[in-house]
Amino acid sequence: MKLYYLQGACSLAVHIVLEWVGADYQAHSVARDELKSPEFLALSPSGAVPVLQDDALLLTQSTAILQYLAEIHPEANLLGSDAISRAETRRWLGLVNSDVHRVFGLFFGWQKYVGEACKDELFVGAQRQLNQYLSILNQQLQGKDYLTGTRSIADAYLWVTLNWSFILNLDISAYPELVRFHQQLAQDPGVQAALKQEGLA
Numbered sequence: 682m683k684l685y686y687l688q689g690a691c692s693l694a695v696h697i698v699l700e701w702v703g704a705d706y707q708a709h710s711v712a713r714d715e716l717k718s719p720e721f722l723a724l725s726p727s728g729a730v731p732v733l734q735d736d737a738l739l740l741t742q743s744t745a746i747l748q749y750l751a752e753i754h755p756e757a758n759l760l761g762s763d764a765i766s767r768a769e770t771r772r773w774l775g776l777v778n779s780d781v782h783r784v785f786g787l788f789f790g791w792q793k794y795v796g797e798a799c800k801d802e803l804f805v806g807a808q809r810q811l812n813q814y815l816s817i818l819n820q821q822l823q824g825k826d827y828l829t830g831t832r833s834i835a836d837a838y839l840w841v842t843l844n845w846s847f848i849l850n851l852d853i854s855a856y857p858e859l860v861r862f863h864q865q866l867a868q869d870p871g872v873q874a875a876l877k878q879e880g881l882a
């Protein structure tokens with residue numbers, strides 16, 4: 682298996698899950714200026730990571746890749762063992778991918794949406810929207826170490842997005858469960874191994 686990743690990006694969630702399932706994989710670092718090259722676009726038509734290659738399968742989209750890894754490694758129990766627990770995992774995965782990640786994308790890639798004159802206004806709106814999602818996640822983590830109660834693919838993705846708040850200097854101290862979650866999972870051997878391979882630890 683081969684993972685194409687950009688250091689510290691959402692592909693880090695896949696990297697962590699590859700560690701959690703004990704996959705035999707290679708991690709290939711893609712430089713930001715390679716993302717829109719013809720070679721990389723042939724792998725990922727939107728020029729984005731993650732990309733996972735598994736024999737003839739060439740897969741993009743974090744949620745598809747994360748669920749694929751969980752499904753081919755049921756023994757790792759990272760998706761859920763019945764329809765209800767899988768639905769719960771997918772609910773949190775959806776919130777992190779479609780909502781939280783998208784809002785962080787406004788902070789990282791504001792130039793794609795507005796000019797310099799509207800940047801601050803965009804950030805105010807993005808922060809307000811992010812707070813709403815963080816509050817939901819903070820509540821969900823009360824009394825739990827993981828979003829669904831047991832470690833899942835959604836936790837890896839949430840951890841990576843919380844990491845971005847530190848990179849962007851966004852204060853999450855109003856969400857103590859998220860701070861605790863981030864600190865605890867930072868000690869996880871799979872998280873540490875993925876960070877080390879990406880040159881982040």
Ligand SMILES: N[C@@H](CCC(=O)N[C@@H](CS)C(=O)NCC(=O)O)C(=O)O
Pocket residue numbers: 687690691692716727728729730731741742743744778
């Ligand atoms: N919907 C995609 C989004 C992937 C995505 O936004 N990847 C970012 C890194 S977190 C990226 O490669 N951005 C480069 C770009 O779009 O130019 C997924 O869930 O995998």
